[in-house]
Amino acid sequence: MIEMKNVSKVYGNGITAIHDLSVQIEQGEFVYVVGPSGAGKSTFMRLMYREVLPTKGTVSVGDFDINEMKEKNVPFLRRQVGVVFQDFKLLPTLTVFENIAYAMEVLEKSTRQIEARVEEVLKLVKLEHKTDMYPNELSGGEQQRVAIARAIANMPRVLVADEPTGNLDPDTSAGIMKILETINAQGTTIIMATHNSEIVNKYKHRVIVIDDGRITRDEEKGGYTYEN
Amino acid sequence: MKIRTVGRHIKEGFKSIKRNGWMSFAAISAVAITLLLVGGLIATVMNINELAADIENDVSVRVYVDLAAEEEEQEQLQKDLENLENVENVAFSSREEELENVVGSYGDTFELYQGDQNPLYNVFIVDTTSPEETSKVAKEIEPMDFVSEVNYGGAEADRLFKMTATIRNIGGIIIIALIFTAIFLISNTIRITIFSRSTEIEIMKLVGATNWFIRWPFLIEGALIGFIGAVIPSAALWFIYNSVYGAVSGFFQGTYFSLLTPSPFMYQLILLLTGIGIVIGATGSALSIRRFLKV
Numbered sequence: 001m002i003e004m005k006n007v008s009k010v011y012g013n014g015i016t017a018i019h020d021l022s023v024q025i026e027q028g029e030f031v032y033v034v035g036p037s038g039a040g041k042s043t044f045m046r047l048m049y050r051e052v053l054p055t056k057g058t059v060s061v062g063d064f065d066i067n068e069m070k071e072k073n074v075p076f077l078r079r080q081v082g083v084v085f086q087d088f089k090l091l092p093t094l095t096v097f098e099n100i101a102y103a104m105e106v107l108e109k110s111t112r113q114i115e116a117r118v119e120e121v122l123k124l125v126k127l128e129h130k131t132d133m134y135p136n137e138l139s140g141g142e143q144q145r146v147a148i149a150r151a152i153a154n155m156p157r158v159l160v161a162d163e164p165t166g167n168l169d170p171d172t173s174a175g176i177m178k179i180l181e182t183i184n185a186q187g188t189t190i191i192m193a194t195h196n197s198e199i200v201n202k203y204k205h206r207v208i209v210i211d212d213g214r215i216t217r218d219e220e221k222g223g224y225t226y227e228n
Numbered sequence: 229m230k231i232r233t234v235g236r237h238i239k240e241g242f243k244s245i246k247r248n249g250w251m252s253f254a255a256i257s258a259v260a261i262t263l264l265l266v267g268g269l270i271a272t273v274m275n276i277n278e279l280a281a282d283i284e285n286d287v288s289v290r291v292y293v294d295l296a297a298e299e300e301e302q303e304q305l306q307k308d309l310e311n312l313e314n315v316e317n318v319a320f321s322s323r324e325e326e327l328e329n330v331v332g333s334y335g336d337t338f339e340l341y342q343g344d345q346n347p348l349y350n351v352f353i354v355d356t357t358s359p360e361e362t363s364k365v366a367k368e369i370e371p372m373d374f375v376s377e378v379n380y381g382g383a384e385a386d387r388l389f390k391m392t393a394t395i396r397n398i399g400g401i402i403i404i405a406l407i408f409t410a411i412f413l414i415s416n417t418i419r420i421t422i423f424s425r426s427t428e429i430e431i432m433k434l435v436g437a438t439n440w441f442i443r444w445p446f447l448i449e450g451a452l453i454g455f456i457g458a459v460i461p462s463a464a465l466w467f468i469y470n471s472v473y474g475a476v477s478g479f480f481q482g483t484y485f486s487l488l489t490p491s492p493f494m495y496q497l498i499l500l501l502t503g504i505g506i507v508i509g510a511t512g513s514a515l516s517i518r519r520f521l522k523v
Contacts (some may be wrong), residue, residue: 049434072438075433075436075438075439076436077436078433078434078435078436079435082435083434089427089430091427091428091431091433102428102431103431103435104433105236106432106435106437106441106442107436107437108229108230108232108233108441109437131363135480145256146333150431151435153435154435156435
């Protein structure tokens with residue numbers, strides 16, 4: 001599903017974020033990406049939806065070859081890869097329903113399709129009773145659930161979440177994890193960068209540790225440890 | 229692109245114009261002023277050209293008789309003129325009659341020149357058989373005895389054509405400068421819209437909206453600014469031209485001069501202005517989209 005071969009990323013300012021990294025992630029996996037701040041986790045994730053291009057090596061996602069693909073096909077790659085951020089990135093002037101519908105409208109889905117799917121994903125993230133509220137009327141956990149609902153509204157094959165529980169308390173984080181596991185159980189590959197050791201140790205999944213731009217450990221059902 | 233999407237893009241365009249109220253107002257005003265000048269200039273130049281063409285089609289040649297000519301010499305000249313090829317009719321207008329004409333058109337002040345003070349000449353008005361013959365006939369008359377000066381529509385028309393060329397050139401320079409100003413203001417307005425919508429753009433990109441889907445609303449916003457900017461001068465020119473036409477056609481009654489009739493001239497002009505407005509708007513927008521919208 002996702003394959004990186006000998007990937008390096010050097011930014012314009014000379015900083016090397018990723019060093020000769022190779023990894024393979026299968027469809028339907030749930031993968032934690034852990035490591036210290038500045039280790040290259042975010043760059044690793046952003047390579048998958050072509051927010052950054054590798055300086056060396058190859059990256060492929062599904063049928064897309066990130067290096068070779070044409071600029072105009074990038075939107076079609078992005079439809080396969082849903083993205084969730086720590087800061088949610090919801091539109092404050094739109095309701096919960098509209099925020100999710102927005103992601104489908106811009107792909108020119110029909111009103112009927114949109115209504116049915118928004119209802120479905122809202123049920124999945126357990127927010128069906130807050131459809132008409134605005135983001136600032138919701139708690140952080142609820143806002144993150146809206147962001148997740150939006151990310152999966154167009155049924156991507158991969159969900160990339162960059163510290164989705166970063167700002168949330170343990171109980172709320174547990175709720176988010178349950179939702180992510182439900183989505184994963186439906187067949188969506190989940191790649192989640194996190195600093196939260198409790199979560200990694202409690203909800204056991206594959207753990208990839210990135211340090212100084214390299215994978216230093218890659219274990220099935222691993223725990224949260226890395227050497228500083 | 230689906231019809232529904234087109235509707236959505238247009239709606240987004242209007243929303244942005246409202247949201248950036250003052251910037252939009254400045255941009256629309258710039259387009260309006262530019263197009264008012266473009267329209268005014270086109271109407272002026274085309275009508276002067278029309279007048280020049282009318283004059284060119286005039287068949288008469290005015291022959292000014294030398295003041296030194298005796299009566300018999302003048303009669304001889306008349307006969308010579310009548311005997312020329314391509315001459316249909318020769319009429320005489322004495323200097324007294326000429327002065328009366330001047331007094332009639334320009335006012336009583338010229339009555340001072342009555343009698344010996346009269347600076348005008350006796351004139352033969354020679355009508356040729358067709359407009360094409362006037363300049364040839366005029367050239368044949370020029371070397372004749374006791375001819376002081378020969379005047380015909382062609383020369384007058386040439387002067388008018390030269391005048392319209394000058395107006396066109398000067399107006400053209402002003403208009404080009406104004407068009408650049410309008411484009412600059414529009415591209416600034418669009419730039420503000422792009423910045424104010426950066427989160428929306430980011431989300432659209434992340435969920436995989438196509439690049440053109442993201443660009444269209446901005447392009448439409450620019451085109452709408454151009455279009456609205458064209459409506460105002462179109463309406464203004466419509467009223468101005470119709471009232472000028474009404475006033476002038478009374479004045480021209482009984483002559484072979486006329487202005488271009490409002491229909492179809494005004495319709496063509498309005499269509500042209502609207503087209504220019506939309507192109508200016510879309511261009512200004514395209515500049516900002518290229519520079520500031522990273523899709």
